Amino acid sequence: MKNIQAIRGMNDLLPEQSPLWQYFEAQIRSLMRRYGYREIRTPILEQTALFARSIGEVTDIVEKEMYTFEDRNGDSLTLRPEGTASCVRAAMENGLLHNQTQRLWYQGPMFRHERPQKGRYRQFHQVGVETFGMNGPDIDAEIILLSARLWKALGLFDHVTLELNSLGSLADRRVYREALTAYFESHFDLLDEDSRRRLTSNPLRILDSKNPAMAEMLAQAPQLLEYLDDESRAHFAALTDLLDAAGIAYVINPRLVRGLDYYSRTVFEWTTTALGSQGTVCAGGRYDGLVEQLGGKPIPAVGFAMGIERLILLLETLDLVPPESQRGPDAYLLAVGERAEREALLLGENLRDALPHLTLQVHCGGGSFKSQIKRADKSGARLALILGEDELDQGALGLKFLREERDQETLPRDAMIERLKALFR
């Protein structure tokens, strides 16, 4: 019989890895609380139309990467490929956007049917931030500062670069798009196959191409920044002023365009060179038109999303995994002999009652003294608590330090509880 395997590109998170994820998630929760952002959780399934209408019909995500299927009613459903659309839908549907501002964040799995690669999986996880009702540029700057604070907390700040651009208003982009299309058509012979295909569907993305044969032609192409109206220009200038004042370095990348249609004005990416070809670790921007596009009243919005797998990978690559994230339990209770085995479980309960902060692993399944103390060592515990025949006869408990040069102690149980309280205050 063939063993069933996990779906391609979808990974199990194993116990060895989960402490690092929990550490990362704890950093996120604390960061969001400190900036006054509140968590929102939405279903991972949505009506297909939500993504088609928000991300854009002619984007790669919608055209060929979504997990779309019919449910038993014949409705077309899609596993969310990103978080913004769901967040906007939920905020609209629940009245969160009515005459008020919102600062929201979310975290969870996203799904895209791409060819798996390092830092790119079919089920992957994002943390996203979305804000509504604020025109910026102060809020644009705030979310960038928030992300910068996270990099500092994780020790990543010196390993990431902030790239910045403005896509202007939708009107700006329309004009620019025409100029750009005209330019590319006049250099049609230099375009590669992909670019020719995009010429009609999404010409801005041609600017992103890494094809060296096109590099010079792209460098000469009209620049979006020159097509910005006064308002967008002022917005962008104010944002860069705020970042300058906050001491956040950035690189203006006029060819930074995002793959999702809903962005306008500010777009940014945090990138790293340490992860190979999947170097974007966090990206986002302003999407003032999206709420209206989805049927709501027009309301400005900015947000970003970061890829958790990529950030975890980056922490590991740069050896920034904090040692305390993989610490074992405080104590490991061994029970040698039949009488002790019978009592250990209840003794464990008593200890947990008396010491609410103690992390205690109780040995189950018997075995020799030697094998049990080996387990205690392997568990990573700081202490071994020893319950054997001798200790039982004395109503006592032994305490051995597994990581420190200290004498072993044997104390009556009540005294041992006080001793442990002192050790794990």
Added chain:
RNA sequence: GUGGAUGUAGCUCAGUGGUAGAGCCCCGGAUUGUGGUUCCGGUUGUCGUGGGUUCGAUCCCCAUCAUCCACCCCA
């Protein structure tokens, strides 16, 4: 979706057209109740899967699945 590389023990990897090995791990012992070092002994495999060639395939061929890398895409 395109191109390339790789799939052998739980892990990291050797290996041969006559159906397999090392190190680590794990278990036991040296040490009747003391781990992390040492020594001794032991367990572990549909050689990714399905076909084909062959007297015989883990090895050669084809397909397929998976992983990795680049393109692409994007977080």
